[in-house]
Amino acid sequence: MTAHSEQSAPPSPGDYKSDYRPVWCPGCGHYSVLSSVTKALAELAPKREDVAVISGIGCSSRIPAYTSVYGFHSIHGRSLPVATGLKVARPDLMVIVCGGDGDGYSIGGNHFIHACRRNVDLTYVVMDNQVYGMTKGQASPTTPADWKKSKLTPHGTGVSPFHPLAVALAAGANFIARCYAGDPNGTARVITEAVRHPGFSMVQVLSQCVTYQPGQKEWKTTVRKSDLTATSSVAEAAKWMMTDDGLSTGVLYIGNRPVYRPALQESATIDDIETSFAV
Numbered sequence: 001m002t003a004h005s006e007q008s009a010p011p012s013p014g015d016y017k018s019d020y021r022p023v024w025c026p027g028c029g030h031y032s033v034l035s036s037v038t039k040a041l042a043e044l045a046p047k048r049e050d051v052a053v054i055s056g057i058g059c060s061s062r063i064p065a066y067t068s069v070y071g072f073h074s075i076h077g078r079s080l081p082v083a084t085g086l087k088v089a090r091p092d093l094m095v096i097v098c099g100g101d102g103d104g105y106s107i108g109g110n111h112f113i114h115a116c117r118r119n120v121d122l123t124y125v126v127m128d129n130q131v132y133g134m135t136k137g138q139a140s141p142t143t144p145a146d147w148k149k150s151k152l153t154p155h156g157t158g159v160s161p162f163h164p165l166a167v168a169l170a171a172g173a174n175f176i177a178r179c180y181a182g183d184p185n186g187t188a189r190v191i192t193e194a195v196r197h198p199g200f201s202m203v204q205v206l207s208q209c210v211t212y213q214p215g216q217k218e219w220k221t222t223v224r225k226s227d228l229t230a231t232s233s234v235a236e237a238a239k240w241m242m243t244d245d246g247l248s249t250g251v252l253y254i255g256n257r258p259v260y261r262p263a264l265q266e267s268a269t270i271d272d273i274e275t276s277f278a279v
């Protein structure tokens with residue numbers, strides 16, 4: 001990655017913000033995650049044209065519009081395939097994928113598993129508010145089983161929540177962390193480390209939805225900031241997950257699996273592609 005060279009002074013987070021004002025509800029955790037992403041970029045100092053932020057659909061997935069790097073607001077659950085294609089075609093780019101728990105673990109769940117397995121050098125920041133915010137508060141895969149506030153599941157889902165970190169570990173992610181939107185500096189540090197670590201990095205950020213999950217305001221007092229100690233042992237990380245209450249933060253696991261970097265083929269022309277599909 002080339003160093004930032006547009007200005008002589010080191011870049012600031014503001015250099016990576018766009019002029020669009022976020023439309024999130026006041027108090028939404030996603031503001032803070034945006035800030036952490038731009039703080040991490042300022043620390044990493046790439047040129048803006050060397051970065052792409054890729055998202056799916058959801059309140060959280062609006063992030064590309066609010067950054068001043070390249071971005072792709074793709075379709076619901078499809079951010080990881082888009083990002084994988086981009087990184088494989090342009091390995092020189094820093095590719096950061098941003099989205100929500102609904103986008104990433106429900107409709108995008110299969111892509112999540114295979115992105116961990118493939119281990120392409122991407123950083124995946126999942127803003128987990130345990131709800132579908134954008135579509136007005138339905139339960140998502142990480143919603144607690146006894147949450148009764150949704151009109152669709154007034155008796156609770158009755159289903160055990162998905163454990164994204166355990167799935168990431170089992171599927172082969174190379175770096176696994178949990179952060180909290182109420183700790184923007186801690187989150188920025190972890191995102192910076194995740195981008196620097198080669199391979200697929202998974203960063204879950206507890207990012208409160210004040211509108212549909214107002215109880216998450218309690219995270220201010222219940223989340224334990226940076227109490228995790230990173231391990232490179234899958235067994236140790238898996239053991240920790242058996243007793244995880246979802247409120248610890250920090251880097252949990254740092255692996256060293258080989259990064260998948262497929263050799264690039266010489267690009268075909270449009271004529272070649274048309275000929276190959278001709279019947």
Ligand SMILES: Cc1ncc(C[n+]2csc(CCOP(=O)(O)OP(=O)(O)O)c2C)c(N)n1
Pocket residue numbers: 057058059060061076099100101102103104107127129131132133134135140209
């Ligand atoms: C194929 C498809 N199915 C469903 C939707 C509707 N949809 C848009 S956003 C969303 C949920 C987003 O929730 P989440 O990813 O948790 O993000 P949040 O809004 O909570 O940040 C859904 C179901 C869609 N846009 N496209």
Ligand code: SF4
Pocket residue numbers: 023024025027028029030059060129133134208209210211212
């Ligand atoms: S609905 Fe929830 S997730 Fe969406 S902007 Fe509002 S607080 Fe944030």
